[in-house]
Amino acid sequence: MSSFSLPSRSALTPYGWDDAWAGAFAPHAAAGLRPGRVIRVDRGQCDVVTDDGTVRADTAFVTPHDPLEVVCTGDWVAVEPDGSPRYVRTVLPRRTAFVRSTSSKRSEGQILAANVDHAVVAVSLAAELDLARVERFLALAWESGARPVVVLTKADLVPDAVTRAHLVQDVETSAPGVPVITVSAHHGDGLDVLTAVAAGGTSVLLGQSGAGKSTLANALLGADVMDVRTVRDVDGKGRHTTTTRNLLVLPGGGVLIDTPGLRGVGLWDATDGVGQVFSEIGELAEGCRFQDCSHDREPGCAVLAAIEDGVLPQRRLDSYRKLQRENRRMVAQKDARLRAQIRKQWKRQDAQAREAMEFKRGRWA
Numbered sequence: 001m002s003s004f005s006l007p008s009r010s011a012l013t014p015y016g017w018d019d020a021w022a023g024a025f026a027p028h029a030a031a032g033l034r035p036g037r038v039i040r041v042d043r044g045q046c047d048v049v050t051d052d053g054t055v056r057a058d059t060a061f062v063t064p065h066d067p068l069e070v071v072c073t074g075d076w077v078a079v080e081p082d083g084s085p086r087y088v089r090t091v092l093p094r095r096t097a098f099v100r101s102t103s104s105k106r107s108e109g110q111i112l113a114a115n116v117d118h119a120v121v122a123v124s125l126a127a128e129l130d131l132a133r134v135e136r137f138l139a140l141a142w143e144s145g146a147r148p149v150v151v152l153t154k155a156d157l158v159p160d161a162v163t164r165a166h167l168v169q170d171v172e173t174s175a176p177g178v179p180v181i182t183v184s185a186h187h188g189d190g191l192d193v194l195t196a197v198a199a200g201g202t203s204v205l206l207g208q209s210g211a212g213k214s215t216l217a218n219a220l221l222g223a224d225v226m227d228v229r230t231v232r233d234v235d236g237k238g239r240h241t242t243t244t245r246n247l248l249v250l251p252g253g254g255v256l257i258d259t260p261g262l263r264g265v266g267l268w269d270a271t272d273g274v275g276q277v278f279s280e281i282g283e284l285a286e287g288c289r290f291q292d293c294s295h296d297r298e299p300g301c302a303v304l305a306a307i308e309d310g311v312l313p314q315r316r317l318d319s320y321r322k323l324q325r326e327n328r329r330m331v332a333q334k335d336a337r338l339r340a341q342i343r344k345q346w347k348r349q350d351a352q353a354r355e356a357m358e359f360k361r362g363r364w365a
């Protein structure tokens with residue numbers, strides 16, 4: 001097999017290709033495969049940008065049992081240099097991943113986006129602030145491994161500076177360690193800050209419907225976005241379908257992943273994420289007399305003392321408990337699914353072992 005060395009500044013650089021990806025890809029380069037980033041996934045096929053243009057590739061070789069390991073938008077992959085169909089041979093280990101619980105009651109995660117650096121949580125200043133909802137999005141963001149950023153949108157609709165400052169402060173107390181940016185897409189205020197954040201990697205936009213995500217995406221992408229995003233193509237049956245590219249290079253640098261599935265995300269095993277959203281409660285809890293304090297009515301509880309002193313809003317503790325409960329439920333469901341999966345695997349191995357025995361007997365007995 002021929003090997004080729006990758007140019008140091010490849011056409012993939014705008015898509016986020018860097019030395020670390022090149023390092024991870026090296027063995028596949030030696031095997032004659034080409035690197036690329038998945039910009040869209042669709043029924044066993046995906047569109048992959050390579051330094052040789054965008055190719056359609058088949059994912060049959062890398063279709064795993066675990067739905068969380070299915071090829072998804074944002075993945076870096078190794079594709080065959082040619083062939084019809086071309087196959088994705090490997091998915092490079094993900095740096096971060098967004099998953100959500102599916103809307104069905106079955107507890108199965110669904111992978112939404114991979115290798116996201118910034119989770120931009122859009123929150124409208126024009127609607128009543130729902131801090132619990134902000135916290136939920138932040139938990140999800142932390143859990144993915146991406147760095148969250150809150151963007152308060154529609155600042156032009158809150159012209160009073162004092163009111164605006166209060167709102168910003170409320171959000172900041174609910175988002176320790178998270179930058180909070182205020183923007184108005186209509187006036188252009190703050191967009192330069194967001195553009196600069198987005199330039200530093202791959203971003204996704206999260207947030208409630210109506211929060212202003214599409215408007216922010218358009219502002220980041222520039223004019224006539226829909227023309228750019230909508231690609232007419234022909235599916236296998238010869239019908240014309242309108243499809244969208246879900247991963248786009250931003251003119252100001254960086255990449256935006258905008259998949260429909262990311263709207264209305266739920267929590268999925270966000271144990272660490274929840275802890276990070278409420279980091280100040282965790283810090284306070286270190287001062288509790290009992291290590292397993294439930295901050296309910298225990299003596300010497302530092303969390304309750306902080307509420308008493310007005311340092312910690314009661315709402316934060318309530319919200320923390322609610323998310324913890326919700327998350328514990330989710331984890332329990334996932335554990336049940338894992339156990340079922342493991343049982344199935346054992347059965348398979350058992351059957352294989354039996355088969356092997358019978359084969360031996362038939363041959364040697």
Ligand code: GDP
Pocket residue numbers: 122153154155156157183184185186187207208209210211212213214215216
């Ligand atoms: P999405 O559902 O999160 O994608 O929200 P959209 O981007 O569709 O925005 C919802 C509504 O808010 C639309 O009518 C937008 O025109 C409006 N909107 C978005 N950004 C701003 C802004 O900065 N100022 C004002 N006044 N309205 C905005």
Ligand code: ZN
Pocket residue numbers: 285288289293294295296298300301302303304
């Ligand atoms: Zn306590």
